[in-house]
Amino acid sequence: MKRFPQKRVFITGAGSGFGRALALEFAAKGWRIGVSDIDENRAKETLDLVKQSGGKGIVILCDVTKIEDLEKAAQTLEQSWGGVDVVVNNAGVAGAGYIEKISETQWDWILDLNLKSVIYGCRVFVPMLEKQGGGHIINMASSAGIASLPEMSCYNVTKAAVISLSETLRIELGPKNIGVTVVAPTFFHSNLMEKFQSTDERQKNMANTFFARSGATAKDVAAHALKCMEKDKLYAICQLDGKFIWRMKRLFPEIYFNTIRFFYKNRLFDRIMGN
Numbered sequence: 001m002k003r004f005p006q007k008r009v010f011i012t013g014a015g016s017g018f019g020r021a022l023a024l025e026f027a028a029k030g031w032r033i034g035v036s037d038i039d040e041n042r043a044k045e046t047l048d049l050v051k052q053s054g055g056k057g058i059v060i061l062c063d064v065t066k067i068e069d070l071e072k073a074a075q076t077l078e079q080s081w082g083g084v085d086v087v088v089n090n091a092g093v094a095g096a097g098y099i100e101k102i103s104e105t106q107w108d109w110i111l112d113l114n115l116k117s118v119i120y121g122c123r124v125f126v127p128m129l130e131k132q133g134g135g136h137i138i139n140m141a142s143s144a145g146i147a148s149l150p151e152m153s154c155y156n157v158t159k160a161a162v163i164s165l166s167e168t169l170r171i172e173l174g175p176k177n178i179g180v181t182v183v184a185p186t187f188f189h190s191n192l193m194e195k196f197q198s199t200d201e202r203q204k205n206m207a208n209t210f211f212a213r214s215g216a217t218a219k220d221v222a223a224h225a226l227k228c229m230e231k232d233k234l235y236a237i238c239q240l241d242g243k244f245i246w247r248m249k250r251l252f253p254e255i256y257f258n259t260i261r262f263f264y265k266n267r268l269f270d271r272i273m274g275n
């Protein structure tokens with residue numbers, strides 16, 4: 001943390017779930033938080049919680065699908081605090097569906113929210129971080145981008161792309177003294193199902209069951225992500241199932257995919273999940 005004596009962080013999607021939990025983790029360490037969300041009430045609630053836990057911050061309303069909103073957010077941070085040290089591209093949604101049924105509208109929705117928003121966040125803030133002599137970017141992906149589970153292509157694609165973007169920038173931004181961490185959790189409790197879009201009720205039921213069975217909280221994932229950022233690690237994979245999937249796929253890709261295909265073909269996921 002000595003890297004960032006001014007302790008200024010900007011978090012998108014900070015009105016709920018991981019973003020809110022991360023804001024509170026930073027607040028507990030004395031950071032100033034740019035609490036950003038599309039939902040004003042939730043962002044204000046987060047700021048109240050930040051203040052209650054002894055932190056400081058400002059609400060910055062921003063729709064991450066609009067690059068001009070992110071540019072305005074950067075200007076606000078520059079005017080209010082002279083800049084920002086850590087940028088967290090977190091806001092996102094979840095979706096699922098059979099490949100032949102996912103509409104173009106659903107693809108555009110999820111690509112804009114989960115991928116283009118992260119690209120925009122990096123494009124807008126890298127020049128500011130570079131001008132300041134360095135900084136750190138935390139991008140929110142998901143283990144979905146590694147696991148490639150069936151009937152989730154639209155979500156998996158966005159998260160795999162965020163991992164790839166983060167890996168690329170990890171190298172590309174190194175000479176600019178900008179670190180990059182990509183967070184890849186499996187399921188944890190949040191409000192992510194509120195905007196969930198799927199082609200069938202079956203996928204929604206399955207996702208709800210995964211969430212209900214998750215033992216992880218947003219706080220667990222946020223605390224781990226912050227530690228990874230402090231250590232300047234590229235990957236923040238917090239949960240044991242996520243670590244297992246990550247290693248299996250890297251070390252034994254054919255076995256991994258054949259096993260998942262066997263489970264899917266024999267409807268074993270449905271049986272395990274009781275659907």
Ligand SMILES: NC(=O)c1ccc[n+]([C@@H]2O[C@H](COP(=O)([O-])OP(=O)(O)OC[C@H]3O[C@@H](n4cnc5c(N)ncnc54)[C@H](O)[C@@H]3O)[C@@H](O)[C@H]2O)c1
Nearest residue numbers: 013015016017018038063064091092142187188190191192
């Ligand atoms: N919850 C999980 O199990 C899980 C697992 C892996 C990855 N993730 C990822 O974590 C991130 C955060 O999700 P969460 O689980 O905390 O969900 P959440 O729904 O609790 O929080 C998401 C926040 O993003 C905000 N948001 C939505 N659209 C926005 C927009 N256009 N502009 C700005 N803000 C917007 C929402 O208002 C909300 O406050 C997402 O990118 C999600 O894909 C979640």
